[in-house]
Amino acid sequence: MSAKGEVKFIGLVESSGELSRIKIFREFCIGLEGLNNFSHIIVLYWFHLRDNDEERYILKVIPRRHPGAPQVGVFASRSPSRPNPIGLCVVKLIKIEECTVTVKGLDALEGSAIIDVKPYIPRADVILEAQVPEWASRGPPT
Amino acid sequence: MSAKGEVKFIGLVESSGELSRIKIFREFCIGLEGLNNFSHIIVLYWFHLRDNDEERYILKVIPRRHPGAPQVGVFASRSPSRPNPIGLCVVKLIKIEECTVTVKGLDALEGSAIIDVKPYIPRADVILEAQVPEWASRGPPT
Numbered sequence: 325m326s327a328k329g330e331v332k333f334i335g336l337v338e339s340s341g342e343l344s345r346i347k348i349f350r351e352f353c354i355g356l357e358g359l360n361n362f363s364h365i366i367v368l369y370w371f372h373l374r375d376n377d378e379e380r381y382i383l384k385v386i387p388r389r390h391p392g393a394p395q396v397g398v399f400a401s402r403s404p405s406r407p408n409p410i411g412l413c414v415v416k417l418i419k420i421e422e423c424t425v426t427v428k429g430l431d432a433l434e435g436s437a438i439i440d441v442k443p444y445i446p447r448a449d450v451i452l453e454a455q456v457p458e459w460a461s462r463g464p465p466t
Numbered sequence: 467m468s469a470k471g472e473v474k475f476i477g478l479v480e481s482s483g484e485l486s487r488i489k490i491f492r493e494f495c496i497g498l499e500g501l502n503n504f505s506h507i508i509v510l511y512w513f514h515l516r517d518n519d520e521e522r523y524i525l526k527v528i529p530r531r532h533p534g535a536p537q538v539g540v541f542a543s544r545s546p547s548r549p550n551p552i553g554l555c556v557v558k559l560i561k562i563e564e565c566t567v568t569v570k571g572l573d574a575l576e577g578s579a580i581i582d583v584k585p586y587i588p589r590a591d592v593i594l595e596a597q598v599p600e601w602a603s604r605g606p607p608t
Contacts (some may be wrong), residue, residue, distance in 0.1 A: 329512050329579070331471045331550045332522075343556050348541075352522050352549060355525040358538035361599035365543050368510075368552060370471050380474075383497040396500030397581040399490075402590075406472045407494055410510060412554070414591055437471070441541040448544075449556055449608035454588050459502035465590035 333370065335423075336440035337430070343418060344430035346438055353423040356441070362419050364444035367430060370437040371409035379405040393459035402466040411436070414444055415466075431466065475512065477565075477580035479572070485560060486572040488580055495565040498583075502562050506586035509572060512579040513551035521547040536579035544608040553578070555608075556586055573608065 333357075335348040346367070350358060359365065374380070382405040387393040398406045415427040425441070476497075477490040490498060498543040501507065516522070529535040540548045555606070557569040567583070 327475050329473045329551075329581070330518060331473055331552075333469050333471065334549050338605060346548070349495070352525065352541075355539040355541040357526065358536070358542035358599070361543065362602075363595070363597040364593045366554065368550075368554070372582075375471060383494065384499065389559065391555055394500070397497040399494075399497040400500035400504065402584055402587070406582065407476050407497070408510075409471075410582050412508065412510070414593055416593075439471070440542055440548065440552050441487075443542055443556060443597055443602065445544070445592060445607060446569065446594070446596050446603055447603070450592050450594060450596075451506045451556055451558075451586060452592060453505070454586050454592075455505040456585065456587055457500070460585065460587055461589070462503075465587060 331439050333437035333439060335370065337432045337434055337436045338453065340430060340432060340434045342428065344427050346425040346427065348423045350423060351465040353387065356362065356420055356425065359443065362443040363417060364414060366415050366442040366444050367413050367415055367438065368440040369411045369432045370439050371411055372436055374404045374409040374437040380407055380409065382406065387459065390459045392462065410439065473581050475579035475581060479574045479576055479580065480509065480580045482572060482574060482576045484570065486569050488567040488569065490565045490567065492565060498562055498567065501585065504585040505559060506556060507559050508584040508586050509555050509557055509580065510582040511553045511574045512581050513546040514578055516551040522549050523550065524549065524554045529601065532601045532605040534604065545550055552581065
């Protein structure tokens with residue numbers, strides 16, 4: 325097996341804030357059909373500002389947004405500096421107009437590329453009893 | 467902005483079943499430190515068998531594992547045939563021994579490449595009230 329793969333950017337975060345606007349590129353836009361029947365979606369995006377050799381070699385981080393967090397491995401954090409600069413965020417779907425998807429709660433910066441959108445399905449994605457270390461319960465969710 | 471990015475494979479699904487064994491490649495292994503303090507993790511993997519032009523141009527699918535599902539856009543499904551063949555699965559962490567992570571509930575095939583591991587954090591990832599169309603409540607979770 326090869327050691328790498330290629331991701332195509334399928335869209336872009338056009339504006340971010342309490343509500344964020346995601347523009348899906350026209351060639352992929354038909355893939356949104358039926359998404360409006362879900363109340364929440366999982367957005368996978370590309371931390372475009374972290375896509376460089378230096379940040380992609382970081383394997384230990386101090387999650388600074390979580391006061392008192394110890395240094396941990398990058399896979400034990402949601403840090404944007406990681407071998408593959410992929411962000412994951414569960415958001416509320418507000419509306420879809422043509423190729424533009426408006427969502428609430430997206431933590432991606434304006435200009436981030438979108439690499440996938442998936443429906444959020446509670447049967448698969450809700451783990452009520454999941455436990456986290458104490459530091460992860462302080463500060464913002466991720 | 468460029469239209470694509472490069473993902474590095476950071477590991478491999480060594481065996482799959484009720485319990486699955488993920489081998490993280492030695493160079494990335496230190497990134498697992500502290501992950502054992504989380505009970506559940508999000509695994510992002512690469513549908514290696516779908517990484518070809520034909521499957522990556524599919525934008526409409528019939529989710530056949532869900533009886534009665536209509537044709538929908540690929541972003542309204544968890545289908546492995548999609549522009550970026552990235553799978554997402556929330557799993558229970560059983561144990562970590564050196565570079566080998568044993569998990570329960572991974573739906574990735576043996577031989578799939580791993581592209582990221584993230585801690586599952588209920589404050590960010592649990593949406594109890596999320597709603598799905600009726601077809602998505604039939605058949606397996608995804």
